[in-house]
Amino acid sequence: MMRALVVTVAVAPAVLLGCRRVETPPSANVVLASAAKLPSEPSDAAWNAAPEYVAKLIPQDLVDPRLMTASTAELRVRALSDGSRAAFRLEWRDETPDDMSATARFADACAVQFPAAVEPTVPSPQMGEAGRPVAITYWSASWQAFVDGRGNSLQDIYPNAAIDHYPFEAASLKSGSAEQQAMAARYAPAHALGNDLAGPRKLPVQDLIAEGPGTLSPVASTDSDGRGSRTQDGWAVVIRRQLPAGFAEQLHTQIAFAVWEGSHEEVGARKMRTAWITLTNQEKP
């Protein structure tokens, strides 16, 4: 009996260590450790090879609309690279999982940002500037929920909702026919324009480009991927993407992060963010 108790006590710190993985000391900047294969899961043991950087977050309070009260304090970042692509794991505390976007509900989200090209001077960390774009990959908890199987119907938001009729689902229209789909598209103009901000979604992330606040636009086709999941006290999100052009030669650039806390109605410009942080390759031993 006594023995069993001792074993339990001894195991507990090991479990905690497994979560926080403090074996590498915190890093002074974001360092890309090399990896033969980039992990897709936040829980992959491969992340242990990368040093952890703790990014302090500040509210976006430079351009209106601003975030006037701070929320998420910090972000823990680990980074891996296979030479051409990089994988980032972003972890932060968030006790209120918000994975749905509805009229007055906002989803948790995060993003990584680079100067679009590695140059001697960097564009403004605040979404870049005209002629000097920044490249962004954005992950949303709501998109993750769609990827993980949540449907995109009214009942997925309001389970007891009853709907009499949608005209494009009339019995006289053959389901799936060109005529039927054209009619459905007329009542969903954002879908018709390919602006897929809700479900169904293949990816929980989107690649974007910006040249200053208010100019954010998706690139023609997202090349990044990612996956986020809940941890005990928040989110862990993997974002895998191309390193910016010129990184292979310079071996350093800048990176910035942002986190949106859905329960705090954070969306768009209302977010917690970092300034530029140096991103380097880990020295080869």
Added chain:
Amino acid sequence: MARVYNWQIRRQMSYWYPENRPQKQFAAVFDINKCIACQTCTLACKTTWTSGKGQEYMLWNNVESKPYGFYPLMWDSKLLGMLGPQAWNKETFAGRTIFEAAPAGERVLGWRPAEFDYAYPNVGEDDCAGTVEHGVSLHGPHMLWFYYLARICNHCTYPACLASCPRASIYKRPEDGIVLLDQGRCRGYRECTKACPYKKVFFNPLTGTSEKCIACYPKIEQGIQPQCFVNCIGKIRLAGWISTPEKAREDNPIDYLVHVKKVALPLFPQFGLEPNVYYIPPVHAPAKFLQQMFGPGVQAAIDAYRSAAQDEKLAGLLGLFGSTERVVPRFAQEKDWVTAREEDGKEILRVPLREPIYIREAFDKKYQVVRTNCP
């Protein structure tokens, strides 16, 4: 913020963008006295534009009973409460608009309704102000009253929705002043649903974008009035074009009603948006309540409306409401007729000032039957 001129409050005010009026401004007059709350307008809009998935709760057109009807819940009283008491100095607004009252970090003073605030579109229907006590009698204005307020997007000259969008996804068309929300550009930030004081932008949770009234612009482009106008059973609506007061034309129906006769008034002009749907206020409701909603011109508007029986031009123009599908840019009244005209003067249709009365013999000799005449 820029300084712009808002003629409805007769002063300069702050706005996010500089003054940039369209070549023409879409506008409408709604005669509240004729609305019967049949909601045909609401359904005409719903079936045309918002029958899609994620649009279920949206009513780009709604009709609510004032004082207790709201869609969404408390849309106007909540903002009035946030602004606190505000004063007019005669016809000049001496208080703060929602742009001037914007707190730090915001472009506009606004609030975002909760989801359930949209769940009762017909709350307060036909509920009158006060309780029916012994001794209540009918006189004007009524001791107990309610009226119907039909609402669409006001296609404001200074839209709060447009000002609030950090991505500039909302734009005002230079050719007709219609305010549209770009469905390809919107990223669902919902700044606009918070900023529009009239709560006429709605979030579609199944596309992730916000949507709003488009003034049936494909119809307007063809010179035809929007769906909620041509389907209006009460014939309370007239669509057209409004000029700024110094350019007002006597032969432009909207200018005539708003600027010349001053019988139609904007909704909550003190918010500062220069909304372009104008209301002929209800004659039976107390002026104090109406002044809060339509500004200081209420009593003069009611007096002008009451005098329409002696004013052939005004009476004639009121007869053009609901008489044609076409937008009526010009009109003329000559003797017993009022004509709706195109901009170039071409006649669209003519309506008699007074409908002729036909009296039939009560007994039809030919068919040997007795007939009833209706007045």
